[in-house]
Amino acid sequence: MNDTSRTYDVVVIGAGPVGENVADRTRAAGLSTVIVESELLGGECSYWACEPSKALLRPVLARADARRVPGLRKAVEGPLDVPAVLAHRDDIVFHWHDEDQVAWLDSIDVALVRGHGRLDGPRQVVVTTPDGDTVRLSARHAVAVCTGTGAALPDIPGLAEARPWTSREITSAKAVPGRLVVVGGGVVAVEMATAWRALGSEVTMLVRGSGLLPGREPFAGELVAEGLREAGVDLRLGTAVASVAREGEPDGEVRVTLGDGDQLVADEILFAVGRAPRTEDIGLETVGLTPGDWLKVDPTFRVSAVEDGWLYAVGDVNHIVLMTHQGKYQARIAGAVIGARANGEPVDESRWGRHVATADSEAVPQVVFTDPEVATVGLTAQEAEREGRRVRVVDNDFRSVAGAVQYAEGFRGQARMVVDLDRGTVVGATFVGPGVAELLYSATVAVVSEVPVERLWHAVPAFPTVSEVWLRLLETYRG
Numbered sequence: 001m002n003d004t005s006r007t008y009d010v011v012v013i014g015a016g017p018v019g020e021n022v023a024d025r026t027r028a029a030g031l032s033t034v035i036v037e038s039e040l041l042g043g044e045c046s047y048w049a050c051e052p053s054k055a056l057l058r059p060v061l062a063r064a065d066a067r068r069v070p071g072l073r074k075a076v077e078g079p080l081d082v083p084a085v086l087a088h089r090d091d092i093v094f095h096w097h098d099e100d101q102v103a104w105l106d107s108i109d110v111a112l113v114r115g116h117g118r119l120d121g122p123r124q125v126v127v128t129t130p131d132g133d134t135v136r137l138s139a140r141h142a143v144a145v146c147t148g149t150g151a152a153l154p155d156i157p158g159l160a161e162a163r164p165w166t167s168r169e170i171t172s173a174k175a176v177p178g179r180l181v182v183v184g185g186g187v188v189a190v191e192m193a194t195a196w197r198a199l200g201s202e203v204t205m206l207v208r209g210s211g212l213l214p215g216r217e218p219f220a221g222e223l224v225a226e227g228l229r230e231a232g233v234d235l236r237l238g239t240a241v242a243s244v245a246r247e248g249e250p251d252g253e254v255r256v257t258l259g260d261g262d263q264l265v266a267d268e269i270l271f272a273v274g275r276a277p278r279t280e281d282i283g284l285e286t287v288g289l290t291p292g293d294w295l296k297v298d299p300t301f302r303v304s305a306v307e308d309g310w311l312y313a314v315g316d317v318n319h320i321v322l323m324t325h326q327g328k329y330q331a332r333i334a335g336a337v338i339g340a341r342a343n344g345e346p347v348d349e350s351r352w353g354r355h356v357a358t359a360d361s362e363a364v365p366q367v368v369f370t371d372p373e374v375a376t377v378g379l380t381a382q383e384a385e386r387e388g389r390r391v392r393v394v395d396n397d398f399r400s401v402a403g404a405v406q407y408a409e410g411f412r413g414q415a416r417m418v419v420d421l422d423r424g425t426v427v428g429a430t431f432v433g434p435g436v437a438e439l440l441y442s443a444t445v446a447v448v449s450e451v452p453v454e455r456l457w458h459a460v461p462a463f464p465t466v467s468e469v470w471l472r473l474l475e476t477y478r479g
Contacts, residue, residue: 005136006111008032010338011125012144013117013282015101016043018315018327019146023110025335026142031342033110034137036117036127041101044148044168045324047093052171053191055092057369059085060198064371065434068408082176082199089171096172119143119283123310126283141342142310144334145295145303147282148327149275149316154241162246162254165270167192176200177267181256183241184272185212187368190224192270194370197231204234204264206241206256213368217381217430219414220374224432227371244269277317287311294319299349299356301334312338321360330357352448362427363447367437372413375440378428378447381418390421396472398433402464408434417473425450431469439467453477 010026012019015037026033040047059080066076094100105112115129120136125143127135151166153159165173170192178201182193185207197203205228212221212228228235240259247253256264280292287306289295295313296304297320303311314334315327337355340347348355368374384391398404398413405411413433420427429443446456457474461467 003134003136005138006034007138007140008034008111009140009342010034010142010144011117011123011137011139012036012146013119013125014043014146014148014278014315014317015041015105015112016146016148016315016327017045017324018148018331019043019144020101020105021328021331022144022146022312022314022335022338023105024108025332026338027108027110029336029339029343031141031339034113035105035110036113036115036125036137038114038116040096041098041105041112044150046098046101047096048168048171050324052089052093053167053188053195054369055089056085056171056195056199057191059088060195061369061371061373061434063198065408068410068434070409080199085199086174093172113137117282119286119311121286122308124286139310142312142338144312144314144338145279145282145317146314146327146331147278147317149322150278151271152274152276153271154273156241157243158245159243159271162244162269164244164254165268167272169268170196170270170272173268178202179266179268180204181206181254181264181266181269182272183270185209185214185221185237186272186274187213187366188272189270190228190368190370192272193228193233194231197228197233202234203232204266205236206239206258207235207237208240210237213374215380216374216376217416219416220368220376220430220432223372223412223414224368224370224374231371275316275322277319279317300337300347301330301357309341320357321364323364323366326357326360326364329359333357359448363444365440365444367440369437372433373431373436375431375436375443376429377440377444378426379418380428380430381416384418384420384427389427391427392419392421392477393417394419394473394477396469396476398466398469400472401466401468403466403468404433406464407466415469415473417477419453419477423450424452424454426453426456433466435466439469442467442470 009031010033012035015035023033023035066072115127117127120126123139125137176199180201182205243257245255254266254269277294284291297318301312302309316322352358365377381393394417396415416430418428426446431439
């Protein structure tokens with residue numbers, strides 16, 4: 001084997017969106033940077049999560065919206081063109097090739113080493129390349145772990161042998177399964193049930209809990225459940241899976257035994273029940289950490305348990321917020337922090353300071369691309385009360401908004417604003433309905449900027465747009 005050694009200011013392990021953004025910011029700070037990746041540059045989001053899933057969902061939601069527009073309904077009565085949808089998905093993920101990502105790294109002068117990277121003591125990373133060579137990397141200032149997460153599978157008899165689908169297989173599938181069982185009630189589960197039901201699968205959802213989308217306002221999960229059932233999904237709440245068996249090789253039917261003894265038979269089964277950190281084989285033991293653990297960090301993303309402050313953990317792997325856009329936000333901040341410390345500049349750790357990710361706890365936005373859509377930011381009413389805040393919850397039915405009536409016949413949805421009465425600011429907002437994703441940034445700005453509700457009264461929404469829901473919420477608040 002060939003063995004080479006190289007030294008850089010910063011070594012980044014993992015070239016998903018998070019790692020790429022860390023590298024971008026450290027290079028902008030004038031630091032030499034190398035990034036290590038064992039799969040495709042662009043990571044999970046680009047090839048097996050955000051991008052392909054939204055490519056599958058876009059025609060589904062566009063058709064749903066069109067069916068609600070008088071004069072357009074008949075034009076979209078037929079089924080979706082499945083080959084065209086899958087071909088579009090393939091185009092969106094560049095057919096699982098990463099040449100464009102490599103070109104971008106070259107454009108910002110970040111070095112790339114392909115292979116499996118492992119820590120090998122303080123500021124040291126050893127990479128085993130696909131050819132079996134070894135590249136030893138030393139970091140003068142920092143190593144950033146940006147390895148993200150993978151699908152977590154429960155300990156259920158027969159599951160491993162049954163070869164279940166995870167988020168990777170469901171978003172990259174080459175054909176529509178006739179019968180699909182979806183286990184889980186979170187974002188991946190509801191989005192993929194929405195997509196594949198519209199593409200022609202008979203979908204059965206098995207949800208252990210009493211509702212969908214836990215952690216959000218209850219009405220969000222309720223409205224999404226209504227939409228799924230109307231689309232023909234067999235949604236079963238309070239249902240556990242006892243065992244799974246694949247009958248025949250390699251593509252035999254899947255037999256699912258439920259907790260009550262009933263059985264289901266399907267062509268494929270998707271488990272979307274959580275995520276686990278990709279830290280089991282990255283050399284954590286060489287720096288006093290436990291392989292497979294989440295990496296606990298301080299407010300500037302340094303791993304708390306490692307001395308001298310050289311090791312950073314950014315994105316999903318630190319278990320703060322498992323969302324691509326928040327991981328990229330963390331990466332922009334962490335890269336700036338690494339640059340500031342390396343260049344002897346002060347670090348601003350004040351609330352909403354440039355070197356801390358305050359939004360991770362105060363203003364996390366998310367869209368669930370179902371029919372209806374769900375858009376949320378900040379705290380739910382329950383979370384705000386749990387924090388001891390004195391709040392007022394203001395609800396509004398979208399049917400009172402002229403823009404919603406214009407957007408879709410029979411528009412069904414609900415909006416909620418959570419106001420901190422002591423501060424007089426919006427601390428949370430939830431919108432459920434067709435097309436509400438485009439309302440989210442205005443809500444995020446309101447929460448992050450801590451705009452007084454009395455000042456929001458002067459932000460006039462155009463008529464007739466769906467954004468007039470803000471006016472209705474403020475009118476209700478003012479009484």
